[in-house]
Amino acid sequence: MQRPQEIELDPGEIRILRIMQRDASLSVADIAREAGMSQTPAWRRIKRLKEEGIIRAVVALVERNAVGLDFVAYAFVKLGVPSRQNMEKFDKLVNSWPEVLVCERVTGAVDYLLKIVTNDIHTYDWFLRSKLLDNELVTDVQSRIVVATVKDTPSLPIREA
Secondary structure, eight states: OOOOOOOOOOHHHHHHHHHHHHOTTSOHHHHHHHHTSOHHHHHHHHHHHHHTTSSOOOOOOOOGGGGTOOEEEEEEEEESSOOHHHHHHHHHHHHTOTTEEEEEEOOSSOSEEEEEEESSHHHHHHHIIIIITTSTTEEEEEEEEOSOOSOOOOOOOOOOO
């Protein structure tokens, strides 16, 4: 996957992004008012931000505990042979697992860091044994269980240039 090219944003677009990161359900009129502009320019900017891929999606953030997903773990995954081909296979596999919310390829003693959300520790154990460790690419997994979430935000720290 290629790294997206950085796109120059004007101060109005930055204000819109900050507002939408906080609450994307606001109407264009509300976003425009809060950003200090009229509705049509705000609409055009939002449309451009979507077309350029800066706004990837507009989604609902679901409270995981409210839907019974009370268990969070981070898994440090080591591949037996971290070749390009094996990494591509593992990337594809991880993308098919709904339990994995985040997958980062990292440097150091392990190859990947996964954020995994399940109902409970028993479901995580099943995921670990049936999916992660049942894969011939994986040689080691070290888990860290989350005991409390101190901060959880999808908002990026976008700064004006």
